[in-house]
Amino acid sequence: MIVKAYYSGGRIDVFDTDRLVDGIPQPGNLLTNYTLDLSDVGGNGLWLRTYYHEASDAYRDEPGPTGLPVARRRDGWSFLIADGDDLERLNRLTVDGDTVLVRIAGELMDAAALSWAWECAEDLSPKAMAAYRFLLGCMAGREADVLNAMGVPAECFRAMASATGSDAPVEPRF
Secondary structure, eight states: OEEEEEETTSOEEEEESSSSOOOTTSTTEEEEEEEEOGGGGGTTEEEEEEEEEEOOGGGTTSBOTTSSBOOEEEEEEEEEEEEHHHHHHEEEEEETTEEEEEEETTEEEEHHHHHHHHHIIIIIHHHHHHHHHHHHHHOOSOHHHHHHHHTOOHHHHHHHHHHHTOOOOOOOOO
C-alpha cells in the first residue's frame, strides 16, 4: 500500500508498506492488516496502524469454521502519518492513488465516504434497477429469485428503488 500526503508549499510524504520493511518484529506473519482511521484527524494526528495474523504450530489443533487452522490477529505498530501541525497544512491524502482525504474551503473532508455515497447513488442503484428489469424479463420466476441472482437483499433493493423513484414490489431474499 502506498500512502501519499500532499502539503501546501509543495511537500509530499510517501509511505510504502510493501518495500524496505523488515518482517522480524512480526514473527510468523501471514497477513498484515493496515488501518488508516480518518476519524483520528480531529485528534493528535493521523496514524497508520498495523495488525498481523500470526501462524503458529500451536494453533493447528484449533480449527476455524471451515476446519482450517486459524492464524491469530496480533497488535502490531502505530505509525504517525501526519501530526497536528502537519494536518493544518495537509491538502490531500491518497491511498494507492485514491484520494481519501482532501481539503476544501479550509476544511478536511472524508473523500472516501463521499465517493462511496456517490457510487451508491450514481452507479450501484441505477445498475440494480436495470439488472432487476432485465432479469425479471428473462427469468420466469419469482421476484425473490431475481434478487437472489443479483445478490441484493430485498430490503436493500426496496431502499434503492424508493431512492430512485422506481416502483418495484419485492419479496424477501432471506
